[in-house]
Amino acid sequence: MGKREIRKERVPVPEREPSVRIRDFKEVKLGYSPQLAVEEAKRCLQCPHSPCVDACPVSVPIPQFIKLIAEGKFVEAARKIKEENIMPSVCGRVCPQEIQCEGACVVGKVGEPVAIGALEAFAGDHEASMGYEKFEVKEKSGKRVAIVGSGPAGISCAADLLRYGHEVVIFEALHEPGGVLIYGIPEFRLPNETVKRELEFLKEMGAEIRLNFVVGKTATIYELLEEFDAVFISSGAGLPYLLDIEGLNLNGVYSANEFLTRVNLMRAYRFPEYDTPVFTGKRLAVIGGGNTAMDVARTALRLPDTEEVYVVYRRSEKEMPARVEEVRHAKEEGVIFKTLTSPVRFVGENGWITGIECIKMELSEPDESGRGRPVPIPGSEFILEVDSVVIAIGQGPNPVVVDGVKEIKRGKKGEIIVDPETLMTDLPGVFAGGDAIRGGSTVIVAMGDGRRAAKSIHKYLTQGL
Amino acid sequence: MSGVIKMYRIVEKRELAKGVDEFVIEAPEIARRAKPGQFVIVRVVARGERIPLTVADADPESGTITLMVQRVGKSTYHLSCFEEGNSIRDLVGPLGKPTEIKKWGHVVAVGGGLGLAPIHHICKGIKEAGNRLTVIMGFRSKDLIFWEDRMKIIADRLIITTNDGSYGKKGLVTDALKEVIEEDEVNAVICAGPVPMMKAVAELTRPYGIYTVASLNPIMVDGTGMCGACRVTVGGEVKFACVDGPEFDAHKVDFDELMNRLRMFKEQESLAMRRFQEKHCGCSRRE
Ligand SMILES: Cc1cc2nc3c(=O)[nH]c(=O)nc-3n(C[C@H](O)[C@H](O)[C@H](O)COP(=O)(O)OP(=O)(O)OC[C@H]3O[C@@H](n4cnc5c(N)ncnc54)[C@H](O)[C@@H]3O)c2cc1C
Ligand SMILES: Cc1cc2nc3c(=O)[nH]c(=O)nc-3n(C[C@H](O)[C@H](O)[C@H](O)COP(=O)(O)OP(=O)(O)OC[C@H]3O[C@@H](n4cnc5c(N)ncnc54)[C@H](O)[C@@H]3O)c2cc1C
Ligand code: SF4
Ligand code: SF4
Ligand code: FES
Numbered sequence A: 001m002g003k004r005e006i007r008k009e010r011v012p013v014p015e016r017e018p019s020v021r022i023r024d025f026k027e028v029k030l031g032y033s034p035q036l037a038v039e040e041a042k043r044c045l046q047c048p049h050s051p052c053v054d055a056c057p058v059s060v061p062i063p064q065f066i067k068l069i070a071e072g073k074f075v076e077a078a079r080k081i082k083e084e085n086i087m088p089s090v091c092g093r094v095c096p097q098e099i100q101c102e103g104a105c106v107v108g109k110v111g112e113p114v115a116i117g118a119l120e121a122f123a124g125d126h127e128a129s130m131g132y133e134k135f136e137v138k139e140k141s142g143k144r145v146a147i148v149g150s151g152p153a154g155i156s157c158a159a160d161l162l163r164y165g166h167e168v169v170i171f172e173a174l175h176e177p178g179g180v181l182i183y184g185i186p187e188f189r190l191p192n193e194t195v196k197r198e199l200e201f202l203k204e205m206g207a208e209i210r211l212n213f214v215v216g217k218t219a220t221i222y223e224l225l226e227e228f229d230a231v232f233i234s235s236g237a238g239l240p241y242l243l244d245i246e247g248l249n250l251n252g253v254y255s256a257n258e259f260l261t262r263v264n265l266m267r268a269y270r271f272p273e274y275d276t277p278v279f280t281g282k283r284l285a286v287i288g289g290g291n292t293a294m295d296v297a298r299t300a301l302r303l304p305d306t307e308e309v310y311v312v313y314r315r316s317e318k319e320m321p322a323r324v325e326e327v328r329h330a331k332e333e334g335v336i337f338k339t340l341t342s343p344v345r346f347v348g349e350n351g352w353i354t355g356i357e358c359i360k361m362e363l364s365e366p367d368e369s370g371r372g373r374p375v376p377i378p379g380s381e382f383i384l385e386v387d388s389v390v391i392a393i394g395q396g397p398n399p400v401v402v403d404g405v406k407e408i409k410r411g412k413k414g415e416i417i418v419d420p421e422t423l424m425t426d427l428p429g430v431f432a433g434g435d436a437i438r439g440g441s442t443v444i445v446a447m448g449d450g451r452r453a454a455k456s457i458h459k460y461l462t463q464g465l
Numbered sequence B: 001m002s003g004v005i006k007m008y009r010i011v012e013k014r015e016l017a018k019g020v021d022e023f024v025i026e027a028p029e030i031a032r033r034a035k036p037g038q039f040v041i042v043r044v045v046a047r048g049e050r051i052p053l054t055v056a057d058a059d060p061e062s063g064t065i066t067l068m069v070q071r072v073g074k075s076t077y078h079l080s081c082f083e084e085g086n087s088i089r090d091l092v093g094p095l096g097k098p099t100e101i102k103k104w105g106h107v108v109a110v111g112g113g114l115g116l117a118p119i120h121h122i123c124k125g126i127k128e129a130g131n132r133l134t135v136i137m138g139f140r141s142k143d144l145i146f147w148e149d150r151m152k153i154i155a156d157r158l159i160i161t162t163n164d165g166s167y168g169k170k171g172l173v174t175d176a177l178k179e180v181i182e183e184d185e186v187n188a189v190i191c192a193g194p195v196p197m198m199k200a201v202a203e204l205t206r207p208y209g210i211y212t213v214a215s216l217n218p219i220m221v222d223g224t225g226m227c228g229a230c231r232v233t234v235g236g237e238v239k240f241a242c243v244d245g246p247e248f249d250a251h252k253v254d255f256d257e258l259m260n261r262l263r264m265f266k267e268q269e270s271l272a273m274r275r276f277q278e279k280h281c282g283c284s285r286r287e
Helices: A034-041 A051-055 A062-070 A074-082 A088-094 A116-130 A152-164 A192-204 A221-227 A256-265 A291-301 A324-333 A443-462 B028-033 B074-080 B113-128 B148-154 B173-183 B195-208 B255-261 B266-279
Strands: A144-148 A167-171 A208-210 A230-233 A253-255 A283-287 A308-312 A336-338 A341-349 A352-366 A372-376 A382-385 A388-391 A430-432 B010-017 B020-026 B039-043 B050-054 B057-059 B064-070 B090-095 B106-112 B132-139 B157-162 B188-192 B211-215 B231-234 B237-240 B247-249
Touching: A034 A062, A034 A116, A051 A062, A062 A074, A062 A116, A074 A088, A074 A116, A088 A116, A088 A192, A088 A443, A116 A192, A144 A152, A144 A221, A152 A167, A152 A192, A152 A230, A152 A443, A192 A208, A221 A230, A230 A443, A253 A256, A256 A291, A256 A388, A283 A291, A291 A308, A291 A324, A308 A341, A352 A388, A430 A443, B020 B074, B028 B057, B028 B064, B028 B090, B039 B064, B050 B064, B050 B113, B057 B113, B064 B074, B064 B113, B074 B266, B106 B113, B106 B173, B106 B195, B113 B132, B113 B148, B113 B188, B113 B211, B132 B148, B132 B173, B148 B157, B157 B173, B173 B195, B188 B195, B195 B211, B195 B255, B231 B247, B231 B255
Parallel strands: A144 A167, A144 A230, A167 A208, A230 A430, A253 A388, A283 A308, A283 A388, A308 A336, B106 B132, B106 B188, B132 B157, B188 B211
Antiparallel strands: A341 A352, A352 A372, A352 A382, B010 B020, B020 B064, B039 B050, B039 B090, B057 B064, B211 B247, B231 B237
16 A cells, blocks of 8 residues: 555544433444545555454454455455454454454554454445345255354354355254344344344355254253254353342342343333333442443443443453443443442342442452452442442353253363364264353354364364364 | 244133133143243243243143143233134243152142142152142132142142132131141142242241242243343252252242242333233233
């Protein structure tokens, strides 16, 4: 692209005004127009060593796709991305870019990094609006693979297996496919339409999706193995961690999974048009500092009853694991941050929560995660008055899927143990990936696992491992 | 596990008593595996809530399961509008742990209202294991009685109680249970029904030291251990009823907490019910 002055500021992604957007669940970011995308794409220096690519968990060919956007070849750009990542519209929206691709971008050293995520989402959305190209399916192999769970790991594994020519059946416990992309991440961040589009495409390619099927209950892994040549477990990390403190079971205390499932999957925000209710009262507090906590806080703010929403987090804002953009959006929308604060017990009246007894914290020397270890300040207890609380302190893999399957080993957090190379468990023909083998991780890492597993499953089916 | 997509079609439906319907539904995969004590989660319509219902009976041969539904609110009323040939939107299971069935000796099963669904399936298992079985069924009055015939076949002794004395013994199930315990050796008690009833049964058997199991019915969402809505306190520990239960040692259950948690959405539930009654047309059941 030749020598020229680098523009330090990125082309801003148009967003809806906070005062308007908190009244509904429509997407906050409007996304680049073709013009803006081209303008932003031109900021990329096309670095020969492309550190951005090294920082992407699946090595999306970043300079190449951005160049195509700069040249106005949007559909080609999307297809370029899809060589490594089949869901650009999703990842462009939800990847923690600041610690991955964009965090390594050279332009970031002198100004704002290239908006790789926004460009990726733009390319994906543009291609979708033009209608997807059917990809080539190799000759049918006659082999059948069962996939457990329809989240990002399952979706990406299914897509690759179909390309290799294998037959794929996805078993999903819930009544809608998509995993966390549907039941967890709210619509204002990732519209359901975007996820549904990808799933439709998968079905068009020939995947069968069986809903309302809990592997481990409706049928066991052993039974699946009787009918399928291989199994991929991508059942995610759907076991909520709760706090072991007084008042946990008061009315008005939810896990993040319950709260988000009620609102997103069951559409409680449209109660009574939809049957599932949710109760928040005027003041809701969410405990935690990750993406889930931000999603809960911003979701709660959009419900009709809430007037004040707090985020209670025991370290400082700097240590929050949430995407930077989520924290910024939450603040713009009016979420109140109570950092360096930890809950001690839930206080209630007549069986309902009325407040959280909190204690202030300070940070001492860093712990094994490299973050300052929070230590309580004696005597700093205070009561935060609330009508509801949501606990968003993480989750572990749900054991139901491998219940009674002795051959499959699980680690301390309940994560399924696999061979790090092949992703196969100790039960031959059964592979696993995504949050099921890691506990909570990210969409792109889960998708990366799905692809790696597809590769080894293909190898296992065609030449043995 | 055949490739056929199930439709959860209703093959039989009958009104058992005032406010209680029985449905026989096609669900071959569930019918094949469902054991006593397990339940399914049903979503009646596309905008519907996920509600848990016990598998009251399962027939692997015909590929059907039997549900017994007491009309208490929007979803259960809506389900009662469904007729033979209609299909339910979603049905998933079998969920929960099966009842731990041993050869105890003499077992007394106590059921009231919707509790008769688990009791029926569990009793079949108890008999198959070679136990002597006494069943106590409680109703408010004569016109609410159902399944007397079905239970008679399974039970060695069947006692029916009505609050008003219009049929069987007058009084509560606990009165009848007390009599049985005092005149006979009882090795285990299994109860299911309204929470106050289960609590009373637990309190009655506690001083006798009789092993007592209660089938709990907390509010659920996913039914697979994912949300924690169904949490109950048992022996001071938090348990998820959908995966750790729904049956627990009744002497260890915090019934007051369970009762409180069942009230969590009371206001919203009555709003949904009112709205359903106003809007829903063409349905004869609008008591
Ligand atoms: C609220 C929230 C916000 C998040 N935000 C972000 C973000 O911004 N960026 C990011 O990168 N990551 C984010 N994450 C993390 C990310 O969503 C997960 O890492 C990712 O979805 C994991 O993908 P997966 O395919 O392994 O599992 P999941 O997406 O969890 O999918 C698993 C699927 O398996 C199904 N299942 C489970 N058990 C069974 C069974 N026994 N039988 C059949 N089906 C079963 C489940 O119902 C589910 O549909 C977020 C997570 C949450 C909860
Ligand atoms: C394991 C289990 C097995 C059950 N088996 C049966 C059965 O075989 N037959 C039967 O008639 N009933 C059964 N129930 C109870 C049944 O699920 C509720 O009556 C039903 O959900 C009420 O829904 P509704 O919309 O009609 O009423 P609502 O007006 O919504 O609720 C009425 C009352 O039912 C309870 N309830 C509401 N929503 C739920 C929910 N999602 N999950 C559980 N309870 C809820 C609450 O206490 C509420 O106050 C069972 C419950 C559990 C947990
Ligand atoms: S997949 Fe995620 S990390 Fe990789 S380039 Fe795209 S947005 Fe960045
Ligand atoms: S590091 Fe930044 S500027 Fe360099 S190729 Fe990657 S996106 Fe472009
Ligand atoms: S119903 Fe969600 S964990 Fe039990």
